[in-house]
Amino acid sequence: MKKIRTNLFLLMTTAVTSTAASQPRIHFEVSFKEPQAHYVEIKMEIENLQRDFIDVKMPVWTPGSYLVREYAKNVESLEAFDGKDTPLATEKINKNTWRIASKKNRTLTVQYRVYGFEVSVRTNFIDDSHAFLSPAGTFLFVDGFLELPAEVTILPHASWSKISTGLEPVAGKPGTYQAADFDILFDSPIEVGNQDVFTFEAAGVLHEIAMVGGGNYDKERLTKDCIAIVEEATAIFGVNPNKRYVFIVHNYQSGGGGLEHLNSTVLGASRNGYQNERSYVGFLGLVAHEYFHLWHVKRLRPLELGPFDYDAENYTTALWIMEGFTAYFDNLLLRRCGFLTETSYLQALSSDINTIENRPGNQVQSAASASFDAWIKYYRPDENSANTSISYYNKGALLAMMLDLKLLAGTNGEKRLDDVLKAAYETFYVQKKRGFEELELQTLIEQVTGISVADIFDAAHTTGSLDYNRYLNAVGYEVIDYNDGRELPDLGISTSVSDGRVLVTGVGRGTAAWDSGINVRDEIIAINGERLDAHGKELNRVLQTAAIGDVLHVLIARDGKIQQLRVTLLKDTRGSFGIIPLADATVEQQRLGKIWLSQE
Missing domain, CATH: 2.60.40.3650 (Immunoglobulin-like)
Known part of the structure; x- marks a missing residue:
């Protein structure tokens, strides 16, 4: 019996070895x-x-x-x-x-x-x-x-x-x-x-930081701050799926950007920016953004984002969720870690509002279509991009803010975006082991919270301004436009100076320059018979002393030919937006606002 079992074992071992060898x-x-x-x-x-x-x-x-x-x-x-x-x-x-x-x-x-x-x-x-x-x-x-x-x-x-x-x-x-x-x-x-390599442990995971290109970073401070970000992000999902994680940081004279990976990320930074507080906090925001992707994109993801087709585009309308929500949480994590004050956090949100609301493309492209067209638009901007497109990062972050505030208000502070992302991670990644469709995510959010969020998802697929105050007011804040009531003229162009020439680099849709036919790459030589100086200061002087409805005679050079254009100045429609506390906020609104911006 013993001999038979030995022979059988040898046969099985041989078969396994043979199979492995032929793989x-x-x-x-x-x-x-x-x-x-x-x-x-x-x-x-x-x-x-x-x-x-x-x-x-x-x-x-x-x-x-x-x-x-x-x-x-x-x-x-x-x-x-x-x-x-x-x-x-x-x-x-x-x-x-x-x-x-x-x-x-x-x-x-x-x-x-x-x-x-x-x-x-x-x-x-x-x-x-x-x-x-x-x-x-x-x-x-x-x-x-x-x-x-x-x-x-x-x-x-x-x-x-x-x-x-x-x-x-x-x-x-x-x-x-x-x-x-x-x-x-x-x-x-x-x-x-x-590279300079150092390690730390956070959330039960070994982390390695590989610093390339030198820099004036403080290892002790950077380690301490990265630990805080890792643990705050892990607390949202309740689990960290890695045993080891690697930050590859490329330090340049001037650098930025990041790309998420399954258990690593690559970051760009300015090698001498670590001692500048604003630059350093900006870098921590990049760390928070890419680390949040560890869950949100690399595991919790739309169906279209994996498995991948590496031969062609992989289209999805859901980058407003994946990148936009991440762009919302990167600053929120910094706030929770204490790296941003309440004022600086609200300023960061206000910056997104200004970026979106002052971009003509907001009336042309929705956040969902910006996602779908990322392959041909977002990474290939041209002189007309501001008029035709928006960023799913900025608008997605604002939609995430609105969703977070709606859930907070609708559940008396019991549920928020953290809770639904944790539930989505567990449902789609852990249990179903697949990506989600947008409608599935919307349905799950409504099941977890009992709150209809169709308005948020509809807004992601719709062009135009968002009703921020509908959501901010519920937690004791409001958006105001500091330019409201101001009557200022606007030409509607952006310029740069090259070899002493003032060149048009952008023309805003619906502006005076747009209506009169000023083109990108036109050289502006003179206005109303006054030659522009090499730095364009004369252009600023004219606009500061002009009024809405004034006619400017603009002398330009286009493709080597001199032309004079007649431009009627229009009102500057751009806003200057900020988020401030409601002056008459109720006790309940204040309570919800504290939950929203809490550092606990």
Whole structure:
């Protein structure tokens, strides 16, 4: 009996070993022969995909940044070999796909180089000091096999000593990391160089900060403040889904921006801005924003945002929820952590109101359509963008504020946006293990709170101004327009000075300049016979002394030709908005307002 069990065990072990050996396997080796020339070398080993041919592809975009960036344009010298290093025929069959005549070989190697010299949180940057690798722009995948696990071995340049990434290290293999599938690989940026690395623990999670490019940051203060943000954000959802989280911070002379990932983020910052209080708090806001995405986008998400199609746009109308709600919570987290006073927090909200209400595109594009068209508009602004579009960040944040206040008022302070996001995370991510449709989220909010929120969701799909005071008044605040009642003339242009010339850079819809035909790129030479000075001060003087209805004779140069335009000044319709406490707020309104802005 014992002998039979031993033989059976041997048979089972052999079968398991044989099965494991025949499983498809993909391994990357990353090296840097010429970092000073901005190149990374990639060797991709593919095993056990025995086909007549295989197609390898480069993603055209990276999750979280909704623009087709055509990463394949940076790929050079792609070659393929069989297990005996015999070259295999390759053919590029479309913009991001290479077909390899693999001839049923069990082992296949693909070698290529990638050029990277674009400073951003979503593109490769390689020089003699370090390498930042955005995986979607670095690693090929086998068409039809995104679900395969991948292993990555990084061979740093001889002058570099550190690797920072959210990828899971492989035990016993220095510099080697693994991803359960290519969705995880593409969501795990890699920093290689001599970055300053320090760690902290918060919410039961080990956090690593990798500072690239130096800076005047105070490690002790930054660590303490990041711990506060992590714990406040985790308190909203009640659970932190990671065991380890990595902040990759690129410090430049002037930098900004961030991109969220599953268990990491990439941030841009100004290396000497940490000692300036306003700049430092702005950086903490970026930390809060990207960290909040750990739950809200990377896990709780619309159906359209995962699994991804890496060959084309992935359209959704819900970025007003995903980015807008996050933009609301980033400052709210700073308020709860004590980094923003009540006044400065209200000023931040007022800034969003001014941005939206003074943008003509608010009458043209809804927050939902701004989301859907992010692929062709948000990341590709032009001289007319202000007239035709809005940001789903700003307007989404204001819609989130309205939703939060409505829930607070409607439940006597018992429920708010925190509660419904926690419930949505549990329902869609934990239990159903899928994304949500907008109507599903609206329904869940109404079930959790007993409050109809159709007005908020309708407003997200509607153009025009929002009724802020309908919601702010309920918690003892109001929006006022400091320009209300003022009668000021406005030309309706923005300008810049180049080589002593005053050039038009923007023309507002419905303004005097718009009606009279002033164009972007026109050079304004003189007004009413007075030549403009090199800094445009004469233009300011004219506007300060003019009145609504005055006619200006504007001499311009357009495409080398001199023209004179007759411009009738119109009223400046722009507002100057602020949020202040209601003078006659009731005790109940004041109570709800304290809950809204509480630091507890």
